[in-house]
Amino acid sequence: MISQRYHLYTPEEQHTWFLLFERQLKAVEQFAYSNFLTGIQQLNFTASAIPDFDEVNKLLRNITGWSIYAVPGLIDNNYFFEKIFEKQFAATTWIRKPQNLDYLEEPDMFHDVFGHVPMLTDIYICDYLHGLSEIAKKYSTNEEVIEAIARLYWYTIEFGLVQEGEQLKIYGAGILSSIGETVYALSDTPAKVPFDVRKIIETPYIKDSFQKQYFVLKSMQQLKDCLPGLEKHFEKKYGRMTE
Numbered sequence: 001m002i003s004q005r006y007h008l009y010t011p012e013e014q015h016t017w018f019l020l021f022e023r024q025l026k027a028v029e030q031f032a033y034s035n036f037l038t039g040i041q042q043l044n045f046t047a048s049a050i051p052d053f054d055e056v057n058k059l060l061r062n063i064t065g066w067s068i069y070a071v072p073g074l075i076d077n078n079y080f081f082e083k084i085f086e087k088q089f090a091a092t093t094w095i096r097k098p099q100n101l102d103y104l105e106e107p108d109m110f111h112d113v114f115g116h117v118p119m120l121t122d123i124y125i126c127d128y129l130h131g132l133s134e135i136a137k138k139y140s141t142n143e144e145v146i147e148a149i150a151r152l153y154w155y156t157i158e159f160g161l162v163q164e165g166e167q168l169k170i171y172g173a174g175i176l177s178s179i180g181e182t183v184y185a186l187s188d189t190p191a192k193v194p195f196d197v198r199k200i201i202e203t204p205y206i207k208d209s210f211q212k213q214y215f216v217l218k219s220m221q222q223l224k225d226c227l228p229g230l231e232k233h234f235e236k237k238y239g240r241m242t243e
């Protein structure tokens, strides 16, 4: 495990965070799931400074008992879910270069911290993530199950939309941290289809362009509620696992 080494962020990197934060918060204010915006406030996220992981954790632990830990980049799915089981979420520490504000090959800390971490103040998201990790733990040696869980994670935690009152809102971090995808996802171009676990686990993910379709929850409660059925489906297909 690495540490954030906060003092090493340069003024240029702090300025990149400032630019991204200002622009993205304005873009999502009207369209983000309400608890995302509450989370930004509860965690004291502002444009003026890159969040310090130690400070974030003091607050986050008090809200939901979750915390974040620093990683150098993408990590293995099994390890990722093992840590999720311990209520710990991976966050990278590097931030994109100013000349690449809009394009990233791999998630950076703006995606991880701005996009994901406010959602860890939301109990529906926390319970769902933990439930997913319990299934992942039981089937850790079954690559097909891990892939199915990764797809479910992709189409919810990264690219999910939810109906909130009369409005369609964004809760997926992949959208919330991308200026282009924020506009695109809510436009009429991509399909919006009802959340459907069985359909999601049959749908490979798209990594090199915007999504062709977004799955829409009727409410956040649906996330956790889908897990018993999912586990039964795996039991039927692969046999019952006890650990």
Ligand SMILES: [Fe+2]
Binding pocket: 107, 111, 112, 116, 158, 173, 174
């Ligand atoms: Fe992500």
